[in-house]
Amino acid sequence: MPGAKDADTLARPGAEDGGGESPHPTRAAWLVEHLRQALLDGAFAPGTRLNEVHLSRGLNVSRTPVRAALQMLAGEGLLTHQPNRGFTVRAVSLSDIIEAYEMRALAEGLAARLAAEQGLTPAARRILKRALDDGDRALEEKSASEDRRAAYARANDSFHRAILEAGGSRLVEDVVRLCQRIPQASAHNVVAFDLADVRARHEGHHAIFAALVAGDAPAAERLMRAHVTSVELSMIRVMSRRSPAI
Amino acid sequence: MPGAKDADTLARPGAEDGGGESPHPTRAAWLVEHLRQALLDGAFAPGTRLNEVHLSRGLNVSRTPVRAALQMLAGEGLLTHQPNRGFTVRAVSLSDIIEAYEMRALAEGLAARLAAEQGLTPAARRILKRALDDGDRALEEKSASEDRRAAYARANDSFHRAILEAGGSRLVEDVVRLCQRIPQASAHNVVAFDLADVRARHEGHHAIFAALVAGDAPAAERLMRAHVTSVELSMIRVMSRRSPAI
DNA sequence: CCAGCGATAAATGTATACATATTTAGGAGC
DNA sequence: GCTCCTAAATATGTATACATTTATCGCTGG
Missing domain, CATH: 1.20.120.530 (GntR ligand-binding domain-like)
Incomplete structure (x- = not known):
């Protein structure tokens, strides 16, 4: 699967303690932007099924904000959602x-x-x-x-x-x-x-x-x-x- | 606030036990369609803030599927989401x-x-x-x-x-x-x-x-x-x- | 009487436990 | 060897508890 990557090397939103001010008040908001960018960059191969547990572990958050982000992105049309079958990356021709x-x-x-x-x-x-x-x-x-x-x-x-x-x-x-x-x-x-x-x-x-x-x-x-x-x-x-x- | 209503008179998706077959496998999927229709019908006045607890109580489900639906609808643009301030109905001129x-x-x-x-x-x-x-x-x-x-x-x-x-x-x-x-x-x-x-x-x-x-x-x-x-x-x-x- | 402030209440954000559905692995039977 | 079936493993759906933020209300002080 070319283009597929694991999102392991990413920093959490509210993690910075120094002068850095996070522009994202919630983890979910940060995830929406981050995942959207990754999708637009083609970081996930089309048709890839996004595993909530893997994502949440790789990003050091719980499943809740991950799901929140995925649901928003599904609403935007970047992902498709099949009940009980999760979210998959939409393919483009x-x-x-x-x-x-x-x-x-x-x-x-x-x-x-x-x-x-x-x-x-x-x-x-x-x-x-x-x-x-x-x-x-x-x-x-x-x-x-x-x-x-x-x-x-x-x-x-x-x-x-x-x-x-x-x-x-x-x-x-x-x-x-x-x-x-x-x-x-x-x-x-x-x-x-x-x-x-x-x-x-x-x-x-x-x-x-x-x-x-x-x-x-x-x-x-x-x-x-x-x-x-x-x-x-x-x-x-x-x-x-x-x-x-x- | 004209047009505002409480969604109290609604049946749950999987509640029917007779021959009726629910076309919505999950509560969240049902809520998405139901709330979208309500929004398009103008059942909620523009600018209304949707209270998750009220909605979930009125619809006899927990907050989780309600939030799932609201997040999808926000992605679709029917609602706006302000962090820590919830979902509000988008106004149209x-x-x-x-x-x-x-x-x-x-x-x-x-x-x-x-x-x-x-x-x-x-x-x-x-x-x-x-x-x-x-x-x-x-x-x-x-x-x-x-x-x-x-x-x-x-x-x-x-x-x-x-x-x-x-x-x-x-x-x-x-x-x-x-x-x-x-x-x-x-x-x-x-x-x-x-x-x-x-x-x-x-x-x-x-x-x-x-x-x-x-x-x-x-x-x-x-x-x-x-x-x-x-x-x-x-x-x-x-x-x-x-x-x-x- | 009003402005500002602080405590209480209420709402949203997050984590987690459990229920349910799906996928997968393995074996019985043909 | 292949198909089908069953059971374990895995994934998603939901509920709930708790944390954090925001809103509300009452109070003090001017």
Whole structure:
């Protein structure tokens, strides 16, 4: 079973006694985030059955908070729950990933349209401008490619998130989160793409920003859809290069 | 607090001893469905804090399965969970409902496109045809209006669900479920609409079916979007008539 | 009378014991 | 050797006890 791992090397949440302040007030909350990240990273092979006792022993907690976390993640759709048969990791196919991008293109397009319709607040506009500037700098600089990639990934993330927030729809944010919740399709994989593609898409960011500032809702929606679809194409190319059949 | 109720008049899942066979193998699974339905029906006022002890006493179970259900529903987004402060019912505004329909129009449109691209299986085609026929009959008959409405609601439901399935995307189904998970925006409220509107939309069903059979993916997507948007407009009209400010 | 504070009550978080269901291992019978 | 059946082992479901946090209420003091 490739990718399967035992979660033994992990620290407990409230264990730190020094100045470190735990951002997770309960073990269950910590487990939700921790396990979600592990699942998105593909730490557990699809179809794997998660054993509550093993998990709780490896994480030094009782079964109760482990179950709490698993139940939340099942609600989120990352796990499936069969009564009396426990929780298993949901498998994803290539078509799942493609459909996630199609859906995300529509959702982020809707967010852009909503943002344009309402008009950008000064704060949102500032954040977007800054994300664009950061992206410009990351793509122009001659710094080490790893730093540049990380910097651009941050800027990209910030740009998309700001538009989602500007849209002001909780549901749309939830849908995008659902789309990003597909293991291995995470947006931060964008860094693995060709620099030329990334540069082209960054121009797309500028165009979207212009449409938002102009309050041109249809253009904002159309541009954002095309933008995400372009990411989708790059992702498909990269993935089919790495693993011809998934 | 209007709409708030105590869940005291409810039977337990495994309690029946006669011929009745419980479809829910565990108490938790039953609670998930039961509480979800109650939430969607608006049985608990938005912002209500759900007390685990009260719920478990009213439902004659221990806190454990109640917590399991609440955790799942929190993962689904129907409830919010604040550590050490329990679960509260998520509030929805009119704009939430509107955005849910916009999102749903996009998602169901995508499903229709996927279904057209893949082509309908004979089974799917049969189900859709039957839903259309049932709808025809429900709208033509001179039967009691309540029966007619219920019959059409079933046919409508069946039609939309069949297309979602034909699309074959779990994610799209999840997104639609998320959109329908908005309390008071449930699709079966469609029965409260004007008969003329319903008839017009039923024609839309026929057009969508034709596009699916013809394998015309762009038309299927476009028609489905317009169709759901039309439902949205009716819903807005009905809701603003019932409660001017929400 | 109100603000602030402290004790009590109540709610949630966690651990654990036990009940029930499932899986697995082993052997009898063919 | 294979299938089926049975029993032990294992896993999940549930209940309950206790710990910790939060909310409520009454009190003191100004």
